[in-house]
Amino acid sequence: KTGARIERLPLARFTTLGVGGEAEVWFVSDHQQLAEAMAQPYRILGGGSNLVIDDGGVPERVIRLSGPLAGRNLTPDAELSDGDLIVTGWVGGGVPLPGLIRALQKLGYSNLEGTVGIPAQVGGAVWMNAGTRYGEMFGGLHTLEIATPDGLKVVTPDDLRWGYRDSGIPRNHIVTRVRLKLQRSTPEEVLAKMTLADTARKGQPKMKTPGCAFKNPGGMGAGRLIDEAGLKGAQVGGALIAPEHANFIVNLGGATAADVHALLDLIRARVGVPLELEYELWP
Ligand code: FAD
Ligand code: EPU
Numbered sequence: 001k002t003g004a005r006i007e008r009l010p011l012a013r014f015t016t017l018g019v020g021g022e023a024e025v026w027f028v029s030d031h032q033q034l035a036e037a038m039a040q041p042y043r044i045l046g047g048g049s050n051l052v053i054d055d056g057g058v059p060e061r062v063i064r065l066s067g068p069l070a071g072r073n074l075t076p077d078a079e080l081s082d083g084d085l086i087v088t089g090w091v092g093g094g095v096p097l098p099g100l101i102r103a104l105q106k107l108g109y110s111n112l113e114g115t116v117g118i119p120a121q122v123g124g125a126v127w128m129n130a131g132t133r134y135g136e137m138f139g140g141l142h143t144l145e146i147a148t149p150d151g152l153k154v155v156t157p158d159d160l161r162w163g164y165r166d167s168g169i170p171r172n173h174i175v176t177r178v179r180l181k182l183q184r185s186t187p188e189e190v191l192a193k194m195t196l197a198d199t200a201r202k203g204q205p206k207m208k209t210p211g212c213a214f215k216n217p218g219g220m221g222a223g224r225l226i227d228e229a230g231l232k233g234a235q236v237g238g239a240l241i242a243p244e245h246a247n248f249i250v251n252l253g254g255a256t257a258a259d260v261h262a263l264l265d266l267i268r269a270r271v272g273v274p275l276e277l278e279y280e281l282w283p
Contacts, residue, residue, distance in 0.1 A: 004033040011053045011062065011282075014045055016119055017210045018251050019260070020053025020282070023060070029067025034147055034176065037063050043282065044174045046124025047096065050210050053282040054257045060283075065094030065123060069176055074103060077179070080142065084184040087142045090177040093123025097130075105194060110185040111140035116194045117201050118211075123175035129167045134197040138162050142181035147174040165215055165278060205242040207250040213264060214247060214275040222275055223247035229270040236262040257281075 005027040011020035025045075026037040041060040045051075073089030080087035086109055091100065097120045104112055114135020118125060126137050126144065138157050146153050146169060161168035169175065214222040226232075226246035234241045238255030241263055242248040249263050261281075268275060 002032070004028045004037055005066075006061075011045070011048070011057060014064070015048035015051050015053060015210065016208060017048075017052060017255070017260070018208045019055070019255055019257050020051070021055045021057030023057045023062045025062045025064055027064050027066045029065075029069055031147070031152065031176065034063070034065075034069070034174065037061060038147065038149065038174070042172070044123070044172065046093070046121035046127070047119055048210075049119045050124065050128065050279055051282060052210060052257055052260050052279050058283045063174070065092060065121070065174075065176065068092065070094030070121075072100060072103075074107065074109075074180075080179070086180075086182040086184055088180040088182065090145070091122055091180060092177055093121065093126070093175045095122045096120075097122055097125050101194070104180075104182065105190045106187055108185050108187045108190055109180075109182040110190050110193070111135070111182045112137070112180065113190050113194045114139070114197050116197050122178060126175045126178060127167050127169055128165055129162050130165070132197050132200060134193065134200070136164075138167070140180050140182055141178055143179040144169075144175060145177040147176050152176070203245055205244045205248050205250050207242070207252070209242070209248050209250045210279050212247045212278050213249055213267070215278045217273055217275060220273065221247075225271050225273055225275070226267055229267070231267060231270060234263060234266060236266075239263050241267075 009025045010022050012018050028034045028037050042063050043060050044063045069092040072091040072095050076086045101116050118130050129137050141157050216222050223246045231241050232243050232246045237259035238252045239259035240250050242250050
């Protein structure tokens with residue numbers, strides 16, 4: 001059998017919020033299976049760490065990269081690497097980012113350690129250029145392979161209009177693999193930088209959440225604005241605006257997507273500044 005494995009599954013189990021109804025999940029492990037999956041309306045699911053999925057699920061097929069598309073080759077490419085500049089082999093879009101960051105630290109390869117603590121997959125993190133003030137995904141990319149409705153494309157960051165929490169890659173174009181562009185350092189130095197980024201995260205809640213709800217508008221902190229509007233601790237059903245950090249909505253257990261939507265509406269109504277959602281709402 002060469003086709004993708006297809007299963008109807010609750011999406012809640014694939015998300016860090018732990019909310020979301022059923023859909024047909026396609027586990028694709030090569031480019032041919034991916035092309036087949038993309039032939040009908042689809043969504044691409046990564047680490048599920050930025051998603052609020054309706055309790056009714058989604059009607060489209062949901063693609064998950066697996067097998068070789070979730071594998072990594074961190075060996076420096078002999079032709080592309082040069083002195084302290086390291087360009088790796090291909091890293092699959094389905095690779096969990098936290099494990100990758102740990103592996104790079106052990107090798108003493110720098111550039112991506114600022115993204116420590118982001119519970120994404122590589123493809124999802126690249127698609128939205130996830131990051132912290134200590135670094136973002138586009139700080140460590142050499143080449144991107146992207147599956148589009150018109151076929152496979154290989155591009156470099158210079159070909160894209162990327163910026164804060166934005167790769168410029170159109171929705172539903174799928175980041176299948178990337179080559180990383182890293183700087184040779186030492187495990188100790190990379191660890192020290194990771195610790196800085198980790199420390200900045202100390203005030204974030206430890207409960208089930210899809211991360212920050214809103215992007216920071218023009219240099220202001222969305223968390224601070226929501227906090228100043230007096231909304232910490234506001235609760236609808238099983239969803240709560242975290243007392244630790246107001247830009248995080250957490251699932252107390254049994255939260256529904258509607259509970260989260262109600263809190264997002266409350267925030268928009270009470271904060272005077274227009275806020276752009278960072279989460280993705282499905283459908
Ligand atoms: P998903 O949540 O699965 O999907 C998000 C979007 O990416 C969807 O549109 C999806 O279709 C798309 N996508 C997924 N995979 C691919 C792919 N292979 N190709 C193309 N598109 C794809 N974010 C930060 O930027 N900085 C932080 O510090 C941060 N901290 C967080 C802390 C916690 C505890 C949590 C839960 C989240 C945090 N986030 C943070 C948010 C989240 O991790 C990022 O938005 C991340 O980029 C989402 O990646 P994902 O793989 O989980 O994508
Ligand atoms: N603040 C408040 N009240 C709050 C929350 C924050 O007053 O409820 C204040 C803090 O005291 C601080 C300032 O706002 O002075 C900034 O807060 P923080 O350091 O927590 O950073 P942030 O801007 O809120 C950003 C990213 C996070 C990332 C951290 C650490 C965005 C939207 N958020 O948060 O990313 O982890 O920096 O680098 O850019 C995410 O994108 O999902 C995410 C979690």
